[in-house]
Amino acid sequence: MDVRLIGVILFLGLAGCSDPIEKIGDEVNSTYLNGAKFYQQRCDVCHGSDGRLGVSEAKDLSKSTLTDNQIEKIIKHGQGSMPPFEHAIESDSTLIQLVEHIKSLRE
Numbered sequence: 001m002d003v004r005l006i007g008v009i010l011f012l013g014l015a016g017c018s019d020p021i022e023k024i025g026d027e028v029n030s031t032y033l034n035g036a037k038f039y040q041q042r043c044d045v046c047h048g049s050d051g052r053l054g055v056s057e058a059k060d061l062s063k064s065t066l067t068d069n070q071i072e073k074i075i076k077h078g079q080g081s082m083p084p085f086e087h088a089i090e091s092d093s094t095l096i097q098l099v100e101h102i103k104s105l106r107e
Helices: 003-017 021-030 035-047 068-077 094-102
Strands: none
Touching: 035 094, 068 094
16 A cells, blocks of 8 residues: 555545544633633532621622722732732633622612
8 A cells, every 4th residue: 555545545534533623622621710700619508609797707709899909809818817829810711700600689
């Protein structure tokens, strides 16, 4: 068999096994949690899915009047019994989306 023919067959076989570029890009982006997912995984246990649970003296987020900067500061550095999450947040966009999700819990 001709070496070029083997090369073409190998190339076509491998190309058929790979994912499209768009899908690979989605997988990379999905490694970063969006705000709602981060909240569900890290905040929900004390604040509840609606922000009102109040376990371990957690504040009722539905009544919060904090600014974006105040919310970011508390998320990053903690407050009271809430631990800091600065190192758990993977990207600035996750932090921004988390702040927006927390604000969406307001009454």
